[in-house]
Amino acid sequence: xxxxxxxxxxxxxxxxxxxxxxxxxxxxxxxxxxxxxxxxxxxxxxxxxxxxxxxxxxxxxxxxxxxxxxxxxxxxxxxxxxxxxxxxxxxxxxxxxxxxxxxxxxxxxxxxxxxxxxxxxxxxxxxxxxxxxxxxxxxxxxxxxxxxxxxxxxxxxxxxxxxxxxxxxxxxxxxxxxxxxxxxxxxxxxxxxxxxxxxxxxxxxxxxxxxxxxxxxxxxxxxxxxxxxxxxxxxxxxxxxxxxxxxxxxxxxxxxxxxxxxxxxxxxxxxxxxxxxxxxxxxxxxxxxxxxxxxxxxxxxxxxxxxxxxxxxxxxxxxxxxxxxxxxxxxxxxxxxxxxxxxxxxxxxxxxxxxxxxxxxxxxxxxxxxxxxxxxxxxxxxxxxxxxxxxxxxxxxxxxxxxxxxxxxxxxxxxxxxxxxxxxxxxxxxxx
Numbered sequence: 379x380x381x382x383x384x385x386x387x388x389x390x391x392x393x394x395x396x397x398x399x400x401x402x403x404x405x406x407x408x409x410x411x412x413x414x415x416x417x418x419x420x421x422x423x424x425x426x427x428x429x430x431x432x433x434x435x436x437x438x439x440x441x442x443x444x445x446x447x448x449x450x451x452x453x454x455x456x457x458x459x460x461x462x463x464x465x466x467x468x469x470x471x472x473x474x475x476x477x478x479x480x481x482x483x484x485x486x487x488x489x490x491x492x493x494x495x496x497x498x499x500x501x502x503x504x505x506x507x508x509x510x511x512x513x514x515x516x517x518x519x520x521x522x523x524x525x526x527x528x529x530x531x532x533x534x535x536x537x538x539x540x541x542x543x544x545x546x547x548x549x550x551x552x553x554x555x556x557x558x559x560x561x562x563x564x565x566x567x568x569x570x571x572x573x574x575x576x577x578x579x580x581x582x583x584x585x586x587x588x589x590x591x592x593x594x595x596x597x598x599x600x601x602x603x604x605x606x607x608x609x610x611x612x613x614x615x616x617x618x619x620x621x622x623x624x625x626x627x628x629x630x631x632x633x634x635x636x637x638x639x640x641x642x643x644x645x646x647x648x649x650x651x652x653x654x655x656x657x658x659x660x661x662x663x664x665x666x667x668x669x670x671x672x673x674x675x676x677x678x679x680x681x682x683x684x685x686x687x688x689x690x691x692x693x694x695x696x697x698x699x700x701x702x703x704x705x706x707x708x709x710x711x712x713x714x715x716x717x718x719x720x721x722x723x724x725x726x727x728x729x730x731x732x733x734x735x736x737x738x739x740x741x742x743x744x745x746x747x748x749x750x751x752x753x754x755x756x757x758x759x760x761x762x763x764x765x766x767x768x769x770x771x772x773x774x775x776x777x778x779x780x781x782x783x784x785x786x787x788x789x790x791x792x793x794x795x796x797x798x799x800x801x802x803x804x805x806x807x808x809x810x
Contacts, residue, residue: 415581416588421595424621425453427775428613430600430636431628432456433465434576434761435753437583438768439626439775440592441499446769447776450591453622455615457599457632461580464630464760467698467730469653469675469687471666472762473510473571475537477526480786481739481800485759486535487783488766489570495765501582503574504680509665510571511549513715515560519670523566530568538567551663553717560671562715571666573677576761600627603640609748610640624775626751631696631731633754640747645792646733646755650691652704654727656719658682667715674711676719684719686712690732700729732757737797742767742787743780751775752789 427443429436432454443449456462472492474485496503514520520539527537541564546554554562584594595617602614603625612621629636631648658681668675673689688708691701705727713720735741735755740763745752753771756763770781780788786798 415585416594418595419593421598421615421617421620422453422593423619425593426451426623428452428600428620428622428625429454429628430613430625431463431630431753432460432580432584432594432596433463433628433630434461434579434583434764435630435756435767435771436626436628437461437580437587438764439628439753439771440587441583442769442772443776444587444590444592445498446772449772449776452592453620454587454592454594455598455600455613456594456596457629459596460584460594461577463632464730464732465576465580467651467653467728468576468761469677469685470573470576470761471510471571471675471677472505472574473568473666474535474762475510475512475526475530475566475568475571476800477529478798478800479533480783480798481759482530482533482535484763484766484770484783484787486533487769488763491765491769492574496582499582499586501578501585503578503582505574506572506680507570508572508677509548510568511545511665511667512566512568513667513669514563514565515671516563520564523564527566536569538569540565540567549663549665549667551716551718552667553715556717558714560669560714567665573666573679574761579764600636600639603747603750605640605747605750608746610750622749624749624751626753626771626775628753628771630754630756630760631698631733633733633752637745637752637754640745640750642745642747642752644741644752644754644789646735646741647694648696648731648733649693650695650697650699650701650704650729651687651732651758652691652700652708652727652729653685653687654705654708655679655686655725656684656722657725659684659722662718663716669711669715672707672711674708674715676712676716683725684722690734691729696731698729698731700727732760736792737799739798739800740767740787741789742771742784743774743789745789 474489476482492505514523530537604612637644663678666677734757741755770784
């Protein structure tokens with residue numbers, strides 16, 4: 379696994395052509411002459427900013443720090459390998475079909491940025507606006523979906539409500555006629571929703587940031603902080619102490635543990651979220667489809683594999699370990715809407731750790747420690763928000779001004795009563 383990731387990250391196809399060797403020639407040579415996309419620099423004793431977490435959000439932040447603000451004296455500390463956490467453990471879905479202004483605004487900016495990010499990075503992120511189809515299972519649920527669709531339209535986004543033959547025409551593979559425990563009443567369809575290749579996002583952002591002068595360190599976790607007079611002054615790592623003016627914690631499921639090193643007690647819960655992939659077959663599904671009853675979402679990759687995901691395991695865990703119970707739940711619902719899936723074999727399944735807050739929405743912005751920022755609590759919604767939250771966090775770190783788009787997600791909302799409990803964020807049993 380690691381060797382494949384290392385090889386894949388080293389060069390884009392354009393760079394291979396420039397080097398004068400074909401892909402086949404590089405393979406025949408065992409990739410020994412394939413120059414790395416970035417080298418591991420010597421660790422400096424100080425940086426202007428330290429980003430803790432080398433996933434999509436952390437890397438997007440350093441990209442925009444360099445691209446928008448010219449700030450490159452930045453270190454990224456990744457405890458494992460680049461993009462090997464939740465960035466590599468999600469189901470690649472991007473969408474913005476949310477009800478609240480706060481959730482919609484940030485995700486819709488991200489959706490607009492995804493469309494052009496590959497060109498900006500000069501790296502193919504495989505963004506495909508296939509359409510996101512969110513199935514409703516009762517007239518009441520469809521009425522709520524219509525409310526969401528109308529709210530999206532008022533903000534300038536396209537959203538369609540489809541029923542009957544119109545829905546069947548949009549997703550011909552759907553089984554709308556067979557008796558089901560949860561019948562399909564209709565769907566909210568966002569044409570701009572779709573998928574983005576998750577590992578390409580990490581590689582493309584890292585390649586661009588390091589070319590600008592940012593330092594990235596893999597297998598280098600943060601193990602402590604120096605905080606004096608309630609202000610951060612340094613981050614400790616196994617490689618040594620790093621003095622810094624500011625730091626950002628952006629470590630997904632490890633957020634509570636890392637924030638605890640700075641004396642912060644975040645209102646979040648770590649839970650497993652599982653996904654799985656089938657053997658590849660010919661193209662059969664050109665949209666992302668979400669079956670809301672119990673949750674099972676399905677899409678097909680460019681290679682022909684079907685990617686399936688579902689609800690959280692329902693108990694607190696850092697294990698990143700799959701369970702047959704959840705696998706069975708997801709597959710049972712997927713087969714109800716797409717009976718042909720029953721003939722496919724699963725190749726593998728995996729689990730990531732989602733950090734979920736009391737209202738199911740993220741914690742983004744400042745912490746009570748001066749100079750220490752937080753980006754946590756994304757649950758299901760983290761990957762889709764990657765470029766938008768990266769840009770907003772870069773603006774905050776560079777200017778000291780909190781962008782309006784992330785202001786509603788401040789940590790203090792849990793003490794002021796300004797929670798952001800939205801629809802479409804995923805089923806979290808402890809929220810209700």
